Every structure is written in C-alpha cells, then in structure tokens.
Amino acid sequence: MTAHAAVAPEKLLAAPDQASQREISAEIGELHAQLRRREQAGESIRPTVFDFPAYRSSILRHPTKNLRLVDPETVELFSPAFGQRDVAAIESDLTVQHAGQPLGERTIVSGRVTDSWGRPVANQLVEIWQANSAGRYIHQRDQHPAPLDPNFTGAGRAITDEAGEYTFVTIKPGPYPWKNHANAWRPAHIHFSVFGSSFTQRLVTQMYFPGDPLFALDPIFNTIWRPQDRDSLIGVYDHDLTSPEWATGYRFDIVVDGPDATWFEPENEGE
Numbered sequence: 001m002t003a004h005a006a007v008a009p010e011k012l013l014a015a016p017d018q019a020s021q022r023e024i025s026a027e028i029g030e031l032h033a034q035l036r037r038r039e040q041a042g043e044s045i046r047p048t049v050f051d052f053p054a055y056r057s058s059i060l061r062h063p064t065k066n067l068r069l070v071d072p073e074t075v076e077l078f079s080p081a082f083g084q085r086d087v088a089a090i091e092s093d094l095t096v097q098h099a100g101q102p103l104g105e106r107t108i109v110s111g112r113v114t115d116s117w118g119r120p121v122a123n124q125l126v127e128i129w130q131a132n133s134a135g136r137y138i139h140q141r142d143q144h145p146a147p148l149d150p151n152f153t154g155a156g157r158a159i160t161d162e163a164g165e166y167t168f169v170t171i172k173p174g175p176y177p178w179k180n181h182a183n184a185w186r187p188a189h190i191h192f193s194v195f196g197s198s199f200t201q202r203l204v205t206q207m208y209f210p211g212d213p214l215f216a217l218d219p220i221f222n223t224i225w226r227p228q229d230r231d232s233l234i235g236v237y238d239h240d241l242t243s244p245e246w247a248t249g250y251r252f253d254i255v256v257d258g259p260d261a262t263w264f265e266p267e268n269e270g271e
C-alpha cells in the first residue's frame, strides 16, 4: 500500500515564526476575559473590538482616529447606485449562473431585514459573496489548492420585498485556510452587504452555519466578544424552508439599527 501524504506543498505552509492555533486560542480567551473585566468595571465597550491582536492583519488597518464625516449628498454624485430595475430576479439564485449545476449542498438562505422595532426594511439591495463548496473563492488572492467550480461564481443580489424578506439559493460554502497564523481556517460563511438608501449607509457582515467546529478557533468571529452577539451571526436551520428533494434551508434575519442590531464590520475588514 502506498502512503499518501495529505499535506499542502511546503511553500504554502506558514512561516516558522507564525503563532500556532494554540497560542491564538489562548490570546482570544485572554482578550475576552480582559473585555469582560473592563465592562464589569463600568466601561462601555462596543460589540466588536477593533484592537484585537489575535486577528493579526487587522492591527495595522483598524481605525485609530475618528471616522471622517462626509457629506452624503456629495458622495452620492460619485458612488455606486442602483435601482429596482438593475437587479434581475435570477441574480438571487447562485446555482443557475452557468451551464451546469455547481457541486455541493444546495441551500436556501432566507431572512428578513428589519429595524430594532421589527419593522420591515423593504426595497433593500442585499448582496452576498462566498467561497464554493470546496472553500475556494474566484479571487486572485485565493490560490490555495482547492478546486474552482466552473459552475459557481459565488456572488448574488436580491431586493427585499414589502415584508423585508430576501431569499437566495446557493451552495453551502466550505471552510478555507488563511494566513493569520499556522493552520488557520475560517468557519464556513457567506458575506452579506445591506446597501441602505445611499452609499454612505452600506453595512457589511457575515453569516455562519450552526455547529461549525471552527467558531472557537477563529479570531475574526471572536472580535465580536459577547457570545450572544456572535450567535446573531449564525443562521438557523429551518426545516420548513428546506425544500424536498432539492435544498436545505437556513434563516438569517438582519437587524439594521438599535440595540438588537446585527453586528456589522468596520470598513475594509473581513477576509
């Protein structure tokens, strides 16, 4: 019998001076404990912390100064815009964008966009992007040895209806490695953008899938330091949404303001 070495090529592996997962996990635990202590001492701490050293690549790019205020009307003259007519219904089905069917677990992701009072946010542009079922993005920077799927691009758009509901049909993404530390893997996730009514209102977040064994290990997920806030980013399996002989179903509701708001990423973040 021939032994197969199930390893990536040497050149892809982490440099010897990179932290191990054990070290990163210990840092995450210590950072969370520090934040809890600061809150108990009366400090008001935002739901996510910019200064989270376990997320190595964020150290040099997280904001250290107050955000610049822009005049929303001036920005509108230069920024992307969209109208109802710009989004075709078919764009919400990521499994029909090519000649064949993509590989992987076909999945329906549906939810409501509301404000904190439960009022629907209608006519919202919701955009998603994600890796394929093998955990590979169609992106120059993603060259890790997992296959691209010629039948899957991984981007879709939808507009919320009068009840604030959106629905996508897609393929459940795979986890993927990244270079934060040695043997770093991101839990499976779908990136979401909610556009708002103008470009300055755009919000970006990620949806995760329940039961992912990588949650505790991931420094990006854990920049959200309270467990209940992290839970709000995990889609809920919904058997009523699961379609017989066709696709599993997950619900992911998004709250765009107020105390129950879904946690959104600062600008320029999110691997």
Ligand SMILES: [Fe+2]
Residues within 6 Å of the ligand: 131, 189, 191, 270, 271
């Ligand atoms: Fe990602």
